[in-house]
Amino acid sequence: MRLSPFAPIDRWLAPAPDPARVAWIGAHVFAHRGLHGADRPENSPSAFAAAIDRRFGIECDIQRSGDGQAMVFHDWELERLTGASGPVAKRTAANLGSIALSGSGDTIPTLRNLIDQVAGRVPLLIEIKSRRDMRIAPVCLAVRRVLEGYRGAHAVMSFDPRVVHWFARQAPLTLRGLVVTEENAKDAIGAFKRHLALWRAKPHFLAYDIRDLPSAFAESQRKRGLPVASWTVRSAELRARAAEHADAPIAEGAGIA
Structure with missing residues (x-):
C-alpha cells in the first residue's frame, strides 16, 4: 500500500492509542442497536437482554431529552x-420513559x-x-455524567468530529471513535475532509461504513493502530468483508448469525 502523504500529520495530530486500551473492540461482535427482531425493537431493553444472553457487545444510539437526560433512541x-x-x-x-416502543412492552430507556x-x-x-445546527456540549455532558465511574468496557463515538473532540478535551479517559462513511465523497476532496475530521476528533478507533470497505483511509488508520469496527453488517457476505477489512462487525439480522 502506498504511504499516504498525510501519514506524518495523522501520527502527529491523531496519535494511535495504547493497544491494550482498545484491544477489547476487536474481540467482540457488536449487536447493532441490540439484538433486535420482530418482537424486540431496536434500542430496547429486550434487544439488549438478548445481546447480553449471547455475549454480544452492544451498539446503541443517544439522543438528549428536553430536560437534559441521555436517552437511548436513534431517530430525532x-x-x-x-x-x-x-x-x-x-x-x-420521564415522559419518554413512558412511551412504548412499537411491537413490544418495552419503553424508551435512558442511558x-x-x-x-x-x-x-x-x-x-x-x-x-x-x-450541524445544534450545540454538542449538552448531549456530551449528559452522556459523560452517566458514564462517570462506570467500569465496564465502553466507548463513545459519533459522525460529528466536534463530539469526539469534546470527549478528547473534557473526558480524555473515555475511549472515543469517529464514525465514517465515504458516501458521495470518494474523491480527493472527500479524502482530505476525512483527514481533517480525524485530526480534529483525535479518535482511538473508527466505526466504518461496510459499503466503503476496502478503503485506503480505513486501512491506513488500521495499520497504524486504530481498530476499525464496521457497520451495518447485515449478511454473510458483508460479515466476510468485515472479517477481512475490519476488526469488529457491528451487525444485525443475517450478519450476526
Whole structure:
C-alpha cells in the first residue's frame, strides 16, 4: 500500500492509542442497536437482554431529552419507532420513559437504564447523535455524567468530529471513535475532509461504513493502530468483508448469525 502523504500529520495530530486500551473492540461482535427482531425493537431493553444472553457487545444510539437526560433512541422524531409523534428533544426523560416502543412492552430507556442493565457484562459502543445546527456540549455532558465511574468496557463515538473532540478535551479517559462513511465523497476532496475530521476528533478507533470497505483511509488508520469496527453488517457476505477489512462487525439480522 502506498504511504499516504498525510501519514506524518495523522501520527502527529491523531496519535494511535495504547493497544491494550482498545484491544477489547476487536474481540467482540457488536449487536447493532441490540439484538433486535420482530418482537424486540431496536434500542430496547429486550434487544439488549438478548445481546447480553449471547455475549454480544452492544451498539446503541443517544439522543438528549428536553430536560437534559441521555436517552437511548436513534431517530430525532418518535413516529417510526413508537405510537407517539414529535421530536425527542421536546419531551422530558420521564415522559419518554413512558412511551412504548412499537411491537413490544418495552419503553424508551435512558442511558442510565442501559448501564444498569448491562452492568459490565458486555462492552458498549455508544453513538451520540448530532446535527450541524445544534450545540454538542449538552448531549456530551449528559452522556459523560452517566458514564462517570462506570467500569465496564465502553466507548463513545459519533459522525460529528466536534463530539469526539469534546470527549478528547473534557473526558480524555473515555475511549472515543469517529464514525465514517465515504458516501458521495470518494474523491480527493472527500479524502482530505476525512483527514481533517480525524485530526480534529483525535479518535482511538473508527466505526466504518461496510459499503466503503476496502478503503485506503480505513486501512491506513488500521495499520497504524486504530481498530476499525464496521457497520451495518447485515449478511454473510458483508460479515466476510468485515472479517477481512475490519476488526469488529457491528451487525444485525443475517450478519450476526
